[in-house]
Amino acid sequence: MNFADTFKISTPTDREIRIARVFDAPRELIFDAFTRPELLKRWLSGPPGWSFVVCEVDLRVGGAYRFVWRGPDGAEMGMGGIHREIDRPERVVNTQKYDQDWTGGEAEGTLLLFEQDGKTLSTNTVRYLSKEARDGALASGMDQGMIAGYDRLEALLPALQVEGTA
């Protein structure tokens, strides 16, 4: 089975965006990969040419995390927040805010890990705290808000195929 096929982006409510993926590993390992800086640096390094310049995680309730990436042209992108709930190995809830405020406001992220027969379903849900924040994310053209736009665009695409070929 190709696990990359299990990748799915959805908008379960009008304030949420969810990325789901199945990994061929027990959830303790995935929990660590999402929460330990030395492991995060190995995979969440950004698009080609980008890398972490700051990757700090204080994995305690009320503890902060901070990520900054730098691109090939020297541009930096930063985000961070506070941990609200930590329940190893199945759940992390945190706040998320981008330095450039592309999302239009602070959002809440929930990582949930379900394990079955040694495989783990990971769902990463971002919930915007207000309609304004969600709409700001949608209008931003950057970040997770793009995904909500994606669903909508996808719904439009069959109709647009006709026009595109004209």
Next chain:
Amino acid sequence: MTPDRLDATFAALADPTRRAILARLASGEASVTELAEPFAMSQPAISKHLKVLERAGLISTGSDAQRRPRRLEAEPLAEANQWLERYRQFWEASYLRLDDLLDELKLAKKAPSRKKRGDPRP
């Protein structure tokens, strides 16, 4: 595609009435009166939506001075879709790297001599 143009495209797409107008225009050009028909909305309200769509470059106005038909411009949508596809590819690529890392961690866990995994949280 510039960020400003993406902003305008996604702001325009964030409204259900405007998406419905685009879907309608996908099947052919239409006048403001024709576009207003299926919606319980006044022509000025529809015109406001059309202005947003036109500013985003998603529609244009035809040359018929009487009817002033609106038509769909497919290119900005195609560009926006391309941008989104790159975003999706970013997450897929990240998760593929995570797959490799997890394989490595599983092997490390199996090796009993190297008691690196399973440490209590700091």
